[in-house]
Amino acid sequence: MATSEDIQTLILTTLDTQGAIENTDSLKTADGNAIPYLAVVGVLNSLASKEMITYTTIERDQFNLTQEGNDIADSGSHEAKVFNAVDPVNGIAIAELAKLLGASAKIGQGKAFKNKWIKKDGDKLVREVESIVDQTQLDALEIRNTGTHSKPATLKDLQARKHVEKVKLISYKVAKGPKFSLKIEKQATDLTAEMLADGSWKTQTFKKYNFAGNPPEGGHLHPLMKVREEFRKIFFELGFEEMPTNKYVESSFWNFDALFQPQQHPARDAHDTFFLLDPATSSNFPDKEYVQRVKEVHSHGGYGSIGYGYDWKIEEAEKLLLRTHTTSVSSNMLYRLAQETKARGSFKPAKFFSIDRVYRNETVDATHLAEFHQVEGVIADKNLTLGDLIGFMEVFFEKMGVPNIKFKPAFNPYTEPSMEIFSWHPGLEKWVELGNSGMFRPEMLEAMGLDPDVRVIAWGLGLERPTMIKYGLDNIRELLGHKVDLDMIQSNPACRLDKKMGKELVGKDAVDA
């Protein structure tokens, strides 16, 4: 058996002496054997990759005898066997023929009759001619010797009779390549430290490289957290201080009452809010006087307000819940701002923000979760105007990549005016709501102890919705919660709100224009 080195040498020396190999079928090993096809292919590919040779494929059909065909070539056709079995003088009994030739008797008889070689004489067969030429055998022999037949019709006929089968033969025409040489150089697959050390990289030849990168084994940040980080950066750029929102449990007082949200408001229904079984209530309010002021403004008014005119109950305010909005933290921070102002004797403006979880007692579906993240910003200063709020919203949303916003009057129990922020969506061809904004009510701020000229503007939006738009998700459960796909976390791109968000949020044309 020839090794691949032997075959390589054979091909290269043949090329060297003959200039080309017309057909690799002609190659024979030293002991005269043909070379297996697969071995030839392997060697040719290897040499071609080194540009030592070039080759083209030769495809041709070859006809081989089947077992039946070989049988005919060796011992004649069925009809010839029948003819030969018929005694030139006495003929042969039909029953005797079948005994003598088996299966061939029946097939051969028909053909021999047709060729008028024999005829029936009573229950005997007798010869009609003295001698025959067995053309079928000759055809079979021609095919065996040449791999084909001079008459295509005959080939077709023999194929139909299953004496012959066609096979595709592949061989190669080989020529010298640009780097033809009798000597085979070992090619390197990679640059190694040894090559650098001994300088062999200068003379070493390298295998052709197939580019295919391996994914790195790094860690990954959650897409929602990446969008959160972008919002945080916007707030820091604009000088905002982050609020301590690490308290999921809140009292109804800070979540509703301090915000001048009346106790019969539908949001305070157990159908919408997670109240707690344990701990159910808390009366640990640090400032009873402030609680009294809140009670007063709800039930009888004050600070220029007529109030809601109902019987405010401390028991309602004491109910603990999972906060329904981060505004509960904002109300607490503004109260602290009022306390600091009192202690310092002068007011200092403040800008606060938070991005954290809030809870709603909702039935979960593709667009609603019982917990989600809220982005909230608050600015407190003397004599802020609605124009300031609008102007600031333009700056904020511009940084988010949303250049075109407008404002709709809306209602919110703790802001007056309240403005919903809309952005034009060319894809949907309509204005879509992005968030809410407004000016906190004087009943809320003055009860805290802030001066009437201190105005507080605030706005809020969800974190999940822009993230879903950005990453093309339509089920919130696939973003937040355990039903997330780790492949999604590991493959989603980095977030740059200003670069991409606008296009995804408001449509391509709006930003490109």
Place this chain on the structure above:
Amino acid sequence: MPTVNVDKEELYTALGRDYTFDEFMDLCFNFGIELEEDTSPKEMAIREVGAHKVDDSVSDRPILKIDIPANRYDLLCHEGISRSLLVFQGKAKPPVFKTIVPADGKLQKLIIKPETAAIRPFAVAAILRNVKFTELNYKNFIDLQDKLHMNICRKRTLVAIGTHDLDTIQGPFTYEALAPKDIQFVPLNQEKNMNAEELMTFYENDKHLGKFLPIIRDSPVYPIIYDKNRQVLSLPPIINSNHSKITLDTKNVFIECTATDLTKGKIVLNTMVAMFSEYCAEPFTVEPVEVIYEDNRQPAGVTPDLTSRITTAKVDYINSCTGLKLSPDEICDLLNKMSLEATPSKEDKNEVVVQVPVTRSDVLHQCDIMEDVAIAYGFNNLPHTAPSVSTIGKPYPLNKLADTARIELALAGWSEVSPLTLCSHDENFAFLRQKDPGNIAVRLAHPKTIEYQVVRTSLLPGVLKTLKENKKHSLPIKVFEVGDTAIKDDTQERRSRNVRKVCATYSNKTSGLEQIHGLLDRTLQMLHCQPVDKNGTASGYWIQDSENPTYFPSRSADIYLRQKGETKVIGSFGILHPEVLEKFGLNFPTSAMEFDLEPFL
């Protein structure tokens, strides 16, 4: 936000012109209501139940679906919307409501018995004379009661409205509270006379009324209104009697509102008469009713009071809030467009005098008046300024620390997950083979989703649930979370506090305990915390073998931290117990670590 369906043709006729969808949407947008859809009852029904179930009896008259702000009860019907939009466009003046005493000077009386204090203490009433009902306005009349009941009346708990054909009943009327078995009448649209106990059973499974029964069902006495002949008017807040029912032929309407909140009772009555006095022979007039509390709980008086409330707003306040420089006259012109009659004050140049009609119960403070000026001016026409508030940005230190830990864990090759903070009690304790000590978990009262029973006290359940959803992911799986848990703490104002923790897991064909241990060492090193000898005094951390039911026996350790001479256990790590894996549906070995992050602040 309530949605009101108004008849498109009726509305555009009232507004005096046709609108395209976009034109009308813009008008609504600027006024502060939201046009949702142009549809028809038939179209809505087909969408809901499919075309094959909707026959021709369902109307295909076009209707507009409009979202109304939750505090604008005066916009909950066609009459209110069309009136306000006409005034907003300067095409009409707001109506002036008047109470008119009958020619003989005798008012109808509603006498309130002391027993009602126990169940539904207040009632107010009014009469509309010579009303002309049509099919359209009759439907609006019914729809408005429905919208009021669902919104300001808080599903009839605060207020319930009853409307009656006055010509079928005779005053004086008495509002009483009686034992259910002593109340007998034929309810609206029924034929059978029943007592109130039977009535409760009769309506138990009623789709519409069933939900209101619990408001009074367990009370020993039920509220009930009679006329002078002991004919029942209504059993509030459940149902009226069939005897006094309104039809298209009704001329004189008696409206009563019973309430647990008197302020809201008055608002509801005012809204009803303000909207439908439009169809009286003399529009916008109402006949008052004398309301007498037998026990003098409230002073006797007549209802409704339709006089506008006179209030004032400061010009400089309005200009300062809006960023405009409007004159008192300009402010008044703008307010008039919002149905608030306003005139510059004669005494004070810096003041406008505003008459707040009874329909505008949302106006509590001059900030509400300022808002109406801004809406009439147009929010989108206001000058844009940027507040020149100079402040210094600052992260919340705990969030900054958490972000540092998150980045380090990701740099170490772990992927961040973000599970929910609410979970079942079992997931938080039993599934981790832990016993509930009984005094740490914050428990929820009435969750709609049954598995939300507690706020997690550990990050591990959520992380393991995330692994369960990702079992097809190629191994190893390395995930982490840095997030808040919550525990009870009576020393806090809210009797609980959040605790920020770090959790990471490693899952593979083998446990990978050394991977988790290595990650712990790396994370603490990055948090500037060094491994130290437990017998020394230096600040730092060490680990010590422990038997923790969450982990496989002899394959876990507690993490000790010594800071300024004080030592505490901040967490643990180990190979998760196979029973824990089974509970969370995991079939590959997993190692985990979890520790408190807050000591590193």
